[in-house]
Amino acid sequence: MVHVADELKRKSAEIGAEIDELRTRISKLQQQRAAFDIVIQTYEPDYAVAASRTVARRRNGDGADDISALFKDIDRRSFTLRTLRQAGRPITTGECALAFAREVGLEQDDPRMGKIGNRFSQVLDQLARANRVRRAEMADGHRHLWEISA
Known part of the structure; x- marks a missing residue:
C-alpha cells in the first residue's frame, strides 16, 4: 500500500511540474500576443483589444509583493x-x-506556483554553488532532479 501512495505522490508532483511549465508557456504567449496587439494598433488605431486579453505588465518589482509576503x-x-x-x-x-x-x-x-518555483530554482542554484546540493540527473530530459550533496 505504501508503494502505491509513493507512486501517486510522484505522479502528482510530475503533473504539478508540468502545470508550472504550462503556466510559464502561457504567460510568454500572452506577452507575445499583447505585443502583436500593440503593433496592430499602430496600423489600425481603432483596433480594440478585448479586456480579457490584456496582460498586466510588472516593472520594477511591481506585483512581487504577493510572493514576497509568502516568503516573509x-x-x-x-x-x-x-x-x-x-x-x-x-x-x-x-x-x-x-x-x-x-x-x-x-x-x-495556485496561480503563483510558477513564481514560487522560480524562487526555489534560485535557491537551489545558490545551494549548488555552495556545494550543499547537486543536480542528480534529468527527470524527463529537461527538468533537473536535486539532491543533498554527499
Whole structure:
C-alpha cells in the first residue's frame, strides 16, 4: 500500500511540474500576443483589444509583493535543504515548490506556483554553488532532479 501512495505522490508532483511549465508557456504567449496587439494598433488605431486579453505588465518589482509576503518569515535555504532531506530521493524544483505550497497552505494549482518555483530554482542554484546540493540527473530530459550533496 505504501508503494502505491509513493507512486501517486510522484505522479502528482510530475503533473504539478508540468502545470508550472504550462503556466510559464502561457504567460510568454500572452506577452507575445499583447505585443502583436500593440503593433496592430499602430496600423489600425481603432483596433480594440478585448479586456480579457490584456496582460498586466510588472516593472520594477511591481506585483512581487504577493510572493514576497509568502516568503516573509521563511528561511528558503533551510526549507529547501529540509525538503530534500525529507523526500529521501532526488526531487524537482516543482516538487520543492509544491512542498512549500503545502506548508504555507496554498493549493497546488495556485496561480503563483510558477513564481514560487522560480524562487526555489534560485535557491537551489545558490545551494549548488555552495556545494550543499547537486543536480542528480534529468527527470524527463529537461527538468533537473536535486539532491543533498554527499
